[in-house]
Structures are given as structure tokens and as C-alpha cells.
Amino acid sequence: MLDLATSNLKGAIPQCLGNITALEVLDMRHNNLSGNIPTTFINESSLSSLNLHGNKLEGKIPQSLTNCKQLEVLDLGDNHLNDTFPVWLGTLPKLKVLSLRFNKLHGPIRTSRTENMFPELRIIDLSYNAFSGNLPSSLFQHLKAMRTIDPSKGTSRYGGDQYYQDSIAVVSKGFEREIVRILFLYTAIDLSNNTFEGHIPTIMGDLIALRVLNISHNGLEGHIPPSLGRLSLVESLDLSSNHLVGEIPAQFASLTSLEVFNLSYNHLEGCIPQGNQFHTFENNSYEGNDGLRGFPVSKSCGTTYAVSGQLDGEESNSEFLSDFRKAALMGYGSGLCIGISIVYFMMSTGKPIWFARIIVKLEHKIMMGRRKKQRRQRNCRRRNNH
Template sequence: MNILHHLSLPLFNMRKADHRQPAESAGYKICLVRMFFTLFTITFASTEEATALLKWKATFKNQNNSLLVSWKPSPDACNDRYGVVCFNGRVNRLNIRNASVFGTLYAFPFSSLPFLKYVDLSMNNLFGTIPPEIGNLTNLIYLNLSVNQISGTIPPQIGSLARIQALHIFENHLNGSILEEIGYLRITDMKHNNLSGTLPTTFSIGSALRSFNLDGNKLEGKIPQFLENCQQLEVLDLGDNLLNDTFPMWLGTLPELRVLSMRLNKLHGSIRTSGSEQMFLELRIFDLSRNDFSKNLPTSLFQHLKAMRTIDQTSKEPRYLGDSYYHDSVMVSSKGLELELLQILTIYTTIDLSNNKFEGYIPSIMGDLIALLVLNLSHNGLQGHIPPSFFS
């Protein structure tokens, strides 16, 4: 039996066997040429991306990183490399979270990865600053540099990334002010840094902001009323800062607000609500502890809080605030201990007004909050007895 070892059919030697019309044959050839050119372009781009990633890895202080052993010389950046995900032959996602990376971002191939949409470098040992070249990642949607040793200021180039929706840079050593452009993001988590200055005021009507966490910084000034434009806002955590203001009752008009934490600031005065019945309808976590609020407890506020008045018995599985990319977190106090809820159960409810200057009696209407799990009114000037409604 004869075995075919080689078959060569060059495109321009097939004319005798091609019975199609000249125009159709020419179109077929053009299509093949375009396909070849596209394949060549993708292959060339993939090779460039592979080389660029290896150059960045070469700057790591720990070259024997076991998780990145798959990052070997190869013309294909998409060839089974740990944490690298491609789409149409181009690097689309880079997820080397908690991979023991010890190095900087200075040699990161920002300009060589134009199709990169998702970057997660969190929980490593990255140090140094965030290079301005990060602005070259024009398709970036998600950026997570959290839990590292990154210092310096937030480069303004991040604010020019038109498609970015989620920015997580918490637990670093960042300083300076917050970019005004942050108001256009969907999720912003910058907690536990050294950021200073005032809160941005660029929260325009129609803002898509859903989660805004700045806990544990050095922010001062007032709470901008422009936040009431963020009608999709679910989580607002401004705790452990230097904010000096009265209680922003206008936040009660936000229809989706579930978590409001302003603990450990310099907020003061009495808490008064409007006559509207549509106030804080979805609020589940309410923390104003360790401020300078005074006068009586806000009875009119407790008349609202619809989500704390009913118990959801339809949900059979635990649900958390957040989405597939991100779970919201918040600091709470329980039995004298500070705890960080890394994920927030939708059924978790708490009111913490401790360590203020409230006086008078505990309103009996608080007993109507039957879904309330944790109530802390300690270290105030309250008097009287616990209302009987608490036991019914």
C-alpha cells in the first residue's frame, strides 16, 4: 500500500482544478490571504505578549516561585501559563492572586497587553508605586492590587481608563488625595490606606457607583451631597476617618442603600429625619459608633428601616452582597470586639450607636425591628429601662 508522505497544493497552481468563475476564485483567494494575515497577526501579537510577561517575571525577587513555574519561554502567551487567560489568541485576563509574587510593577507590560480586561494581583508582595503607564490598559474593566505593599499616590492615569468599573487597592500604603474620576466607577475599595484630603464631588446624576469603601484612611471635611446622585449605591463605608459633619439624612433617599458605616469620625449633632416614609428602606447595617452625636436617639429614624422590620423566609441558601467578581466587606463591633465581615450576608442586620453622647430613653419602637440581630447602644448617657417591646 502506498502511503502519502507529502502533498503540496500551492494556491496559484490550482487554476486547472478550479472550475469557479474568475471573480469567485479571486474572492476565495483574497479570503484565504486575509485569514493568513489575521493568523499571522495574532501569532505575532501572542509572541510579543509572551515575551513581555517573561520580562516582567525576570524582575521578581523570588525567581523560584512554584506557582509561576509554567511561565516558560514560549511563542504563545496562552500556552498553559498559570493565571493567564486568552480570548481570540490575546491575553484577556491575568489572575495571579496570592501567588507569592515579590517585586514591583515597574516592568509590567502595560503597553504590550492592549486587550487585557481583568487584572488581579492581590495578596502578593508587590512594592513601589503604581506606574503612570497603567493608563495604556485602555480596555481594562477590573483592577485588583489589594493587600500588597504599594506606596505613593494614585496615578491620575487610572482616572482616564474609560472602561474601568471596579478598582480594588485596599490594604496598601497609598497616600495623597482621591481622584475626582473615582465617582464614575461602579465599585471602589480603598480601605486601610493613608489617603487624605476631602471626598470627591464628581458623583453625577446617573452614577453607576454601587460600593464605595474608604474605611481606615485620613479623609476630612464634609460628606458631599452629590452622593445622593448615586441611586444604585448599596454599600457606603466612610468609617475610621477624620470627617467633620452632621448626619447626612439625605442618604436615606438612596433606594438601594444596605450598608452605611460612618464609625470613628468627628460627626456631631442630633440625628433628625424628614417626614418622608421612604427613608433607608433597604438599610441592614447602620454604624455610627464612636462619634459625637448627641440629644435623644432618633425615634423618627427607627420608624423607617423597612428591611429590619420583616424576616425573609423565602431564601433557602445564604446570599451575600456583591457580584461574581467582588464580595462587599465591612468592619463591625460585636461584644466589644472589632470584626471584619469579609462577606456580608443579606440577612445580617445591626445597629451600632455606641460611644456617642446620646441621652434620654430607649425608644420602644425599636422593638418593632424584629429582623435586627445586633444592637449596641453602650457608652452613651441613656437612662431608664429596656422597653418591654424588646421581649415580645
């Protein structure tokens, strides 16, 4: 193991480091290293962990890394690498962690037609790049380790005390944190802050082992697929700052592990699901969606809206019948001619409800006045008879 992390190193990485067959761990993260990544990794390499995070490395990701058949952790994040997605890394049979965040990577993500690609990958972080095109459905189809829940997977790796422990920084629940001892038990996809577009693939709902899913700050559109409601272990789900439309799937109410939920700044509408974790989310989970109603936003999602909606629909048949009955009552109380005149006025002016309400109140007062007069007359007759 060669651990030179946080040592204020400068200059280029020596090419000879790729030729050391017995080297298992090379950790040079958080230095000021520049230049290119060595291109001399050999077939006999024993390298299982390569961490060059937080330097000033440039150029492309060397394809000679495919010779490192034992590689499990590859962290090249927070550099200045300028390349397309290294699909050939999918041939590494043991790769579990791939972090390429904060670089200058670009273009669409395409995968090979090879059936067995990224079979063990459990953490992939491509955030803060310039990847474009649709979200890579073909990539999600290959992520076998994310499609099954196996809590015991990888625990033997940390069975005893070791000098070196793999670690990686991930953004989870809105905060950046370092994952160390549970590295290979953790499952996360972070594709945020790119320029992806199109719809969210339904197949993402098959990645049932996911604990973190972040596809925020892209150009995604269309509806949220209800299949994401199958992610029973997800703790952090961030779909914010896209162009998503429609309603929040009711299936999300079954996500009882969900702690952080962010749908802000989309074009969502309809009622927010209720129950379970949805009682714990605050307004900032939904801000920027003017069409959403229900708790915790201020707009009601109850019967009040339905009633007001019916009153606003001036072309409603039931409203017309109601107005007609009111007019008929007015005709009974005020005379046939007056009643017919009122019906004609209401039909010719679009059946204004406010006018009907005024007339009904007026007719009610007239009827009550007549009843009082009749009672007084009856009382007078009784007194005269006595």
C-alpha cells in the same frame, strides 16, 4: 486567559506579560509574588481583567495601564504598593471595578478636570491606606454608573457558562465576602480606615445606586447630610469612628433596604429616628454616642425628658408664676403675713421647688384639718337642734 491564582508562586512578575496583545485575563492573586508590577502594557492590549490581589508587590502603579482600554477589573489590593491615587485610571472607558485596599497609598485624592472620568466605575475600594484631606467631591461627581439605577446592566456578561469569572473581595454588612456572578450589578464605595477629614459631601446622596457605603474610621466631622437618605438601595451604611455631630437625619427612616447600620463612636445627639428598619438595629449601632436617646438605647426620648428639663430650668418664667400662685394660696390659707414671708423667701433663694412642694403639702393638711373641724361643728349644731 492566564489563571495562576493560589499557586504558591514566588519571585517577580515577568515584564513580558504586558506585551501579550491577545491576553484578556491575567489572574495571579494570592501568591507570594514580589517586586514591581510590569510597566510594559502596550496600546494593543486586550486585557480586560488584571487581578494581583494578595501578594507582596511594591513600588508604584504603572501608568502604562492606561493603554489597556478594554480593562474592566483591576484588583491590586493587599500588597505593599507605595504611591498616590492613580487619577489617570479614570481615563479607562470600561473600568468597572477598582480595588486598592490594604496598601501604603497616601495623600489627597484629586481628579482631573476632564469631564468623562471613571464613567463605568461601580466598585471602588480604597480602604486601609493613608489617604488624607477631604473626601473627594470631585471624584463623586464623575461616577455616572453610581448615579443611575439600571438592574440589567452587565447581565449579558454572565449569560452562559465560562471557564473564568471575575471576582473581588468586598466588606459588606460587616463581613468580607467574595462577589462573583453579580460583580457588575454590585455598587460599593469603601473609603474606611484612612485619615480623611472635613465634612461628608452632600453630593454623595446622588449616588443612588449604592448598595454599600463605608467611610468609617476616619477623621470626618460636622453633621450627617440628610441627602444620604436618598440612597434607597443601600444595604450597609457605616459612618462609625469619626467625629460627626448633631442628629441622625430623619430621612434615614425611609431607607427600607438598610440591613447593617453603624454610627458608633461619634458625637451624635438627639432622638433616634423610628419606623421601618430602625426597629431592627441594636445598641451596638449607636454605642459611643452619649447624646443619643430613644429606642434601642436606654435613654428615653419621650415626654419624661421634656418635663424633667422644665423642672431643671430654674429661670423658667412659667415656673416662677407657678411658684407665685402657690405662695398666694398659702397666703390665703395661712394668713397674709405668712404668705408674704414665703414669697420673699422663695424669691431671695432662687425659688426652690422642693420648698414650694413642702409648703403646699403642709398647707393642704392644714386646710383638710380645718374642713374636718367645721364638719364636726355643723354636726354638733344639728344634733343640738334635734
